[in-house]
Amino acid sequence: MTDLPLDFGDPADLERLRGDFRAWLADHPLPARGADEPVPVFLHRWHRMLHAGGWVGLDVPREYGGRGLTPLHQVAVSDELGARGAPGVPRIGYLAHALLKFGSEEQRRHQLPRMLAGDDVWCQGFSEPGAGSDLAGMSTRADRGADGHYTVNGQKLWTSYAQYSDLCLLLARTGPSASAHTSLSAFVLPLDRPGVTVRPLRAANGDDEFCELFLDDVRLAEADLIGAEGAGWKLAMTTVSYERNALDTGHLSTYGLLVERLRRRAHERRGSLPDGLLSDIGRCVVDYGVLVAHSRRRTAERLAGRAAGPESSVDKLLMTRTEQRLYETALKVFPEELHGAGGEIFGDYLYSRAASVYGGTSQIQRNIIAKRLLRLPADGRG
Numbered sequence: 216m217t218d219l220p221l222d223f224g225d226p227a228d229l230e231r232l233r234g235d236f237r238a239w240l241a242d243h244p245l246p247a248r249g250a251d252e253p254v255p256v257f258l259h260r261w262h263r264m265l266h267a268g269g270w271v272g273l274d275v276p277r278e279y280g281g282r283g284l285t286p287l288h289q290v291a292v293s294d295e296l297g298a299r300g301a302p303g304v305p306r307i308g309y310l311a312h313a314l315l316k317f318g319s320e321e322q323r324r325h326q327l328p329r330m331l332a333g334d335d336v337w338c339q340g341f342s343e344p345g346a347g348s349d350l351a352g353m354s355t356r357a358d359r360g361a362d363g364h365y366t367v368n369g370q371k372l373w374t375s376y377a378q379y380s381d382l383c384l385l386l387a388r389t390g391p392s393a394s395a396h397t398s399l400s401a402f403v404l405p406l407d408r409p410g411v412t413v414r415p416l417r418a419a420n421g422d423d424e425f426c427e428l429f430l431d432d433v434r435l436a437e438a439d440l441i442g443a444e445g446a447g448w449k450l451a452m453t454t455v456s457y458e459r460n461a462l463d464t465g466h467l468s469t470y471g472l473l474v475e476r477l478r479r480r481a482h483e484r485r486g487s488l489p490d491g492l493l494s495d496i497g498r499c500v501v502d503y504g505v506l507v508a509h510s511r512r513r514t515a516e517r518l519a520g521r522a523a524g525p526e527s528s529v530d531k532l533l534m535t536r537t538e539q540r541l542y543e544t545a546l547k548v549f550p551e552e553l554h555g556a557g558g559e560i561f562g563d564y565l566y567s568r569a570a571s572v573y574g575g576t577s578q579i580q581r582n583i584i585a586k587r588l589l590r591l592p593a594d595g596r597g
C-alpha cells in the first residue's frame with residue numbers, strides 16, 4: 216500500500232472510510248470474468264458494482280452525482296483496490312474534471328451522474344492520423360450552419376475503446392486554422408449519431424483497444440458544445456493534465472504491489488541474483504519512492520484547491536519511468552511470467568511501452584517542462 220495520505224486531512228475520517236470500503240469489499244468481491252467477456256465489458260460491470268456501493272466520484276459534488284468528499288477519499292479507495300490487485304475505479308476523473316470546469320450547468324447535471332454510474336461510457340476523440348503531438352494541427356471540422364447546428368467532418372484515430380462507448384469527448388476545428396489555440400471546440404458526440412462510423416483496429420498483441428472514428432456530415436446541436444466555441448484547446452489541456460497524474464490514474468498501488476514482490480525476491484535470493492539485477496531492483500524501489508513522495512505533494516496541492524497544470528508533465532514522466540523500469544526489471548526477475556497462463560507481467564510489460572506515448576509523448580512532456588515550467592528560450596525548432 217502507498218500509505219499515501221496519512222499526513223493530510225483527518226486521518227480518523229479516512230480510516231473510517233477505508234474500514235467501510237474494506238467491509239463492502241468483503242461482501243462484494245471482484246466477480247469472475249466470463250470466458251468470452253471482453254475486458255472493457257467486465258470492467259464496466261465492476262464499475263457499476265463500485266458505483267452502486269457509493270465508491271465512484273467521491274470527490275465530485277453531490278449535486279452532480281458524487282459524494283462531495285475530497286480527492287483524498289477517492290485516492291484511499293483506489294489504494295485499497297490496488298493493494299488487493301483489483302482493477303481500480305474507472306478512469307473517468309479527467310473527463311469529469313473537464314465537464315466540471317467547462318460544461319454548462321445542464322451538462323453537469325445530466326452528464327456527470329450518468330458518467331459516474333456507468334450509464335454512459337465515454338471515449339476521447341482528440342488524436343487524428345495527422346495530429347497527435349501537434350493536436351493544434353487537427354483537421355476535423357465542425358461548421359456552424361444558419362440554423363445553429365454544427366456539421367462535423369473528419370477522422371479520429373487511436374480512440375481507445377470507442378466500440379464499447381456511448382459518447383465521445385470530441386475535439387474539432389470551428390474557426391480558421393491560423394488561430395489554432397482559439398479555433399478548437401469540444402463537443403459531446405453521441406456515437407450512435409448518423410454519419411459516425413467506429414472501426415476497431417487490431418494491435419500486434421491481439422488487443423482491439425484502438426479505433427478509427429469516421430465522421431461524415433454528423434449533425435451536432437449547440438447544446439452539444441462543451442464550454443464556449445473556441446475553448447477546446449483549454450479544455451483539452453485540462454483533460455490531459457488530469458490524465459497525466461498518477462493519483463487520477465490510480466496506478467500507484469499497482470506499482471506498489473510489484474515493488475513489494477521484487478523487494479521480497481531480492482531478500483530471498485540475495486546471494487544468487489546478479490549484482491546488475493539487484494541494482495535494477497534498487498532503482499525501482501527508488502523510482503517508486505520518488506513517485507509516491509511526488510504524489511503526496513500533488514495531493515496536498517489538490518486539497519489546497521490548486522488545479523492541475525503544466526506540472527503534471529513531471530508526474531507523467533515520473534510515472535512512465537517508474538512503470539517501464541518496473542516491468543522491465545520484473546520480467547528479468549520473474550522470467551517464468553513470460554510464458555503460460557501466469558504471464559500477466561508480460562502483458563503489463565508490453566502495455567508499459569505505450570506509457571511514453573499515450574496522454575502525450577515523453578518528448579512533448581519535456582517540451583512543456585522546458586517552455587512552461589523552466590521558461591527556457593525556444594531553439595527555433597518548435
Ligand SMILES: Cc1cc2nc3c(=O)[nH]c(=O)nc-3n(C[C@H](O)[C@H](O)[C@H](O)COP(=O)(O)OP(=O)(O)OC[C@H]3O[C@@H](n4cnc5c(N)ncnc54)[C@H](O)[C@@H]3O)c2cc1C
Binds near residue numbers: 349372572574577
Ligand atoms: C495506448 C494508447 C491509447 C491512446 N488513447 C487515445 C484516445 O483514447 N484518444 C485519443 O485522442 N488519442 C489516444 N492515443 C493517441 C496518443 O495521444 C498519441 O499517440 C500521442 O499524442 C502521440 O501522437 P502520434 O501517435 O500522432 O505521434 P506523433 O505526434 O507523430 O509523434 C511521433 C514522434 O515524434 C515526436 N515528436 C512529435 N512532435 C515533437 C516535438 N515538437 N518535439 C519533440 N518530439 C516530437 C514524438 O515524441 C514521437 O516520438 C492513445 C495512444 C496510445 C499509445
